[in-house]
Amino acid sequence: MNKKFAVVIAFAVLVTVVAITFSSYYFTVLEMQQYRPSVSEQTLDINLKNGSPVLGSENAPVTIIEFGDYQCEACYHWFHNTRADIIDNYIETGKAKLVFVDLPFLGSDSIVAAQATYCAEDQGKYWDYHNTLYNFQEEIDNGWASKDRLVAFAFNLDMNLDEFSDCLDTAKYNKRVKANYDEAVKQGAQGTPTFIIIAPDGSTTKIAGPQPYSAFVKVMSPLTSAVQIEQP
Template sequence: MQVLKRRLRNARRLNVALAVAAVFLLVVAIAGSGSGKTGAARSATNGTAGTPSGGTDAADPIALRDPKDPLAVGDVDAPVVLVEFADLRCPYCALFAQQTLPALLKDYVDTGKVRYEFRDVAFFGDQSVDAAVALRAAAEQGRFMQYLAAVYGAAPENKHPDLSRKKLIAFAQSAGVPDMAAFESDLDRKDLRDAANAATSDAHQLGITSVPFFVAGDQALSGAQPLAAFRQLLDSQLAKAGPR
């Protein structure tokens, strides 16, 4: 754990610069052509059509607000949307999921203040793509958060986990996926794999090169920052959004 914490401290110095650069790229990409929004919507809906209810607002440029998005939780009309770009093989993503996300869900998502949208990216090889497909398959059966928790809860402290097909199936069982036969079949679905690859491409087009990466409104945060940093981010965006 000490090794991971030391790496995290070193990474945070670079993450500040990365966050500033990525926000600039996000604004340019969206203002210039709107292609980032279209690509993100395509990847996060498993290739199916979906209409965001408010994500085209300039103050909320990355959020989809798609009520059919299986990789999201919370009120679709919440004042603020927290978007996370993450790889299921990323140790820092696991750290965030274990130490910070539960408090954010309890204090912001469950209270209707914030919607949480997850964007799967595959930055660490073929197993990252396989894991993204598995997450989407579990999400289609209503077990998105449970599957996410199962994978990240078993993550090693300072390295990328081995996510073999056997392990992905075991995570589905522990996450309570109801139709395991369908889940195993879905691991070979081309549309889910295409959607996972498209999500990674979308992230690259937005200038995101490291995970976890977060966007809320017009601000970004890079890395598994302390809980206080996320509270500051969300509270500032809630203040901007005003009463609803």
């Protein structure tokens, strides 16, 4: 009886180990598929008029489009682990420019936070405000991006608070944020962050997830190595 019981226990343990191993392998494969860059030789019709101001030179030959949510933890990790290297090596050298397009889907505060960045743009501080949101990100809809906190961020950036508050209260940029959301969905962004790299010839590469800097170098280095960069 004890021997049979031991056999049953051993079999159960074996099944559990196999299940865990298969599960780990399966989700690893899913992650690899999710983060593998996909290349399209077709020129995409991407509407960026509602997106952020361009970060970098308007004449940069390569365009990086980031679809993001200010409450997205993966976006937070990309912002803190990858973005600075891209700015140093591609944006500031004139090789590429960056445009942020809102994809606010994680919570109600995501929409208001996105609107707030354009209220900041009215005072010439879009990117300062954008950076502030990712520096102070907390849990989704826990109050970190409430109106009071958004106004406090504006105060820290020496903005006109009456103008900023009025912009938020009237939802001045609600349609703009909604248009960005629709554009992100149209371009097939199924999560955040999602990136589309537009080459000088118009061909595109899509990168999903908070990829490391090396993944962007692999895509962008061939695009910029043979291009004459215009110096400001």
